[in-house]
Amino acid sequence: MRIREPFKLVAIGAIGFWLAAFALLPNLLVVIASVLERGSDEFVAFAFTLDSYRRLLDPLYLGVLLDSLWLAAATTTLCLLLGYPFAYLLTRMPARWRPMLLLLVIIPFWTSSLVRTYAMVIILQTNGWLNQILLDLGLIAEPLELLYTEPAVIAGMLYALLPFMILPLYAALEKLDRRLIEAARDLGAGRVTIFRRIILPLTLPGIVAGCMLTFLPGLGMFYVADLLGGARTLLVGNLIRDQFLSARDWPFGAAASVMLTVLMGLLLWAYYLSSRRASRGALP
Amino acid sequence: MNPRDAARIAYLILIYGFLYLPILVLIVYSFNDSKYSLEWQGMTWTWYQNLFDDPDLLQVALNSALVATLSATVATMIGTMAAVALYRYAFFGKSLLQGLIFVLMMTPDIVMGIALLILFASLRLPLGFWTLLLAHITFNIPFVVVTVFSRISGFDRHLIEAAKDLGATEFQTVRCVILPLLVPAVGAGWLLSFTLSMDDVMVSFFVTGPTFEILPLKIYSMVRLGVTPEINALCTIMLGATLMLILIAQLLLREKS
Numbered sequence: 001m002r003i004r005e006p007f008k009l010v011a012i013g014a015i016g017f018w019l020a021a022f023a024l025l026p027n028l029l030v031v032i033a034s035v036l037e038r039g040s041d042e043f044v045a046f047a048f049t050l051d052s053y054r055r056l057l058d059p060l061y062l063g064v065l066l067d068s069l070w071l072a073a074a075t076t077t078l079c080l081l082l083g084y085p086f087a088y089l090l091t092r093m094p095a096r097w098r099p100m101l102l103l104l105v106i107i108p109f110w111t112s113s114l115v116r117t118y119a120m121v122i123i124l125q126t127n128g129w130l131n132q133i134l135l136d137l138g139l140i141a142e143p144l145e146l147l148y149t150e151p152a153v154i155a156g157m158l159y160a161l162l163p164f165m166i167l168p169l170y171a172a173l174e175k176l177d178r179r180l181i182e183a184a185r186d187l188g189a190g191r192v193t194i195f196r197r198i199i200l201p202l203t204l205p206g207i208v209a210g211c212m213l214t215f216l217p218g219l220g221m222f223y224v225a226d227l228l229g230g231a232r233t234l235l236v237g238n239l240i241r242d243q244f245l246s247a248r249d250w251p252f253g254a255a256a257s258v259m260l261t262v263l264m265g266l267l268l269w270a271y272y273l274s275s276r277r278a279s280r281g282a283l284p
Numbered sequence: 285m286n287p288r289d290a291a292r293i294a295y296l297i298l299i300y301g302f303l304y305l306p307i308l309v310l311i312v313y314s315f316n317d318s319k320y321s322l323e324w325q326g327m328t329w330t331w332y333q334n335l336f337d338d339p340d341l342l343q344v345a346l347n348s349a350l351v352a353t354l355s356a357t358v359a360t361m362i363g364t365m366a367a368v369a370l371y372r373y374a375f376f377g378k379s380l381l382q383g384l385i386f387v388l389m390m391t392p393d394i395v396m397g398i399a400l401l402i403l404f405a406s407l408r409l410p411l412g413f414w415t416l417l418l419a420h421i422t423f424n425i426p427f428v429v430v431t432v433f434s435r436i437s438g439f440d441r442h443l444i445e446a447a448k449d450l451g452a453t454e455f456q457t458v459r460c461v462i463l464p465l466l467v468p469a470v471g472a473g474w475l476l477s478f479t480l481s482m483d484d485v486m487v488s489f490f491v492t493g494p495t496f497e498i499l500p501l502k503i504y505s506m507v508r509l510g511v512t513p514e515i516n517a518l519c520t521i522m523l524g525a526t527l528m529l530i531l532i533a534q535l536l537l538r539e540k541s
Contacts, residue, residue, distance in 0.1 A: 005373075006455070007454060007458050008369060011365035011366060011369035012369050012375060014361075014362045015362055015369070015385075016377075018421070018422070019384050019388065019425075022400065022403070022422040023384060023388050024384070026396075026403040027395075030395075030399045043405060082299060086296065086299045089292050089295060090296070092292075099538070104303075104304075106530065107526075107527060107530055108303050108304075108307075110476070110479055110526060111307075111530075112482075112483035112485075113483075113485070114504060114507070115307075115310075115503070118511075118515065118519055119310040120306055121507070122310055122313065122511055123305075127322065128322070129309050129322065132322050159302070159303075159306065162299075162302075162303065163303070212390060213390075216392040220392045220394035220395070222394070222486075223504060240394055241394070241489070241490075244401065244490065254398065257399070260395050264391065264392065264395075
């Protein structure tokens with residue numbers, strides 16, 4: 001590195017140092033902590049063991065794990081099913097409306113998920129807004145127990161995460177080259193074929209990115225499970241938090257966290273593959 | 285309007301309704317002059333008044349604003365320099381650096397939270413203001429890099445070449461050509477970082493101690509006890525502040541030179 005460019009040195013040095021110290025090193029420590037034994041006075045004892053990983057397969061925790069995967073998968077699927085047509089329709093709106101319509105998605109994207117989850121509590125609680133409406137309309141005679149159920153948690157996560165699905169989908173759909181669709185239509189392809197053979201493969205990176213941004217938080221957002229799901233341990237996020245807060249079993253919490261990181265790695269890999277394929281299929 | 289267009293617009297309205305209705309209900313109730321009832325009992329500022337009469341809450345809000353201001357500022361400096369370096373130079377480990385920034389942005393909050401907790405515990409750092417600040421800078425950096433970088437990528441490379449031809453040093457090129465063009469994106473990056481920091485629950489939950497309380501965690505502990513009109517008012521203030529910051533950030537990003 002030439003001394004003539006002190007800016008280059010400072011800029012790369014600063015970001016390099018920060019990422020090494022506060023991103024790489026901490027994650028390395030998590031992996032190390034996950035293979036140590038639980039300590040009595042310190043949080044970990046320096047003895048190697050794979051016990052924490054073995055305990056992840058214990059029926060008690062495996063149940064939580066599978067429940068959490070199911071909730072996150074259900075949320076992600078709903079986000080995709082609702083978000084894809086929505087993002088597609090956005091790209092088909094007149095150009096002068098689009099910035100405004102997009103802004104209306106960006107605002108909830110940046111708004112505190114906790115505040116929005118709390119808003120969901122107001123809607124769903126027994127003497128809440130939704131029950132009031134249903135009672136007033138005469139559709140139900142007694143208020144429904146909506147809060148502290150699994151559907152409530154899914155509704156809360158759907159509400160918190162939908163913008164995180166819509167924005168990457170919108171970005172992918174907006175880049176889509178309309179000429180490809182016209183060409184396919186001219187060559188006699190039907191609507192289903194056009195969607196399956198052209199639109200879907202080219203927007204796959206957006207789909208994978210959206211799924212990553214909803215599925216991973218869907219496993220971790222412990223406050224959604226707390227506020228809408230009640231006291232039961234529902235998510236991997238609650239499990240991890242409890243290991244660090246109440247159970248004081250750091251190695252086990254670290255092992256659960258490593259599992260989430262591995263899952264993220266797999267999704268990132270899927271993203272890489274899909275975007276490579278999509279860019280190969282695009283017009284020059 | 286033909287039926288298909290009508291169906292499309294109806295679907296858009298339905299989703300927007302889903303996104304905004306709960307927030308609107310929350311805002312309306314924060315002005316409702318009734319502690320328990322859902323019926324509209326008239327407009328009141330009582331709940332807001334109660335918030336401002338609570339000195340603890342004000343201190344907590346100031347704590348949050350302090351961490352958000354400092355973390356946004358440091359993250360903006362590091363992130364902007366990184367974005368400029370990634371745009372200008374080829375260097376050893378560049379794609380690794382880009383990859384790390386992307387991964388950091390995608391990392392689930394809970395994973396980052398406990399990773400930093402373990403780091404701070406290993407370093408024997410007491411949890412509080414400093415650990416919180418370091419954590420917030422860390423999760424803010426990637427958002428600044430991405431915001432600034434996407435703006436530089438749209439630059440006219442000729443401007444930089446012209447500066448070089450006219451004899452500008454590298455430092456002068458960065459300071460007098462690149463940075464001024466970047467001001468809007470840097471401002472937007474700062475505002476987005478500030479918002480992220482003000483709203484963060486998950487990472488902060490692990491890395492702050494009882495000595496330094498911040499607003500989102502205060503709200504979290506209040507909310508767990510149930511719905512009150514005071515929380516409605518506090519959440520409405522948070523929503524209003526976020527809305528304002530995001531609108532300014534979007535305006536800055538939209539203005540094209």
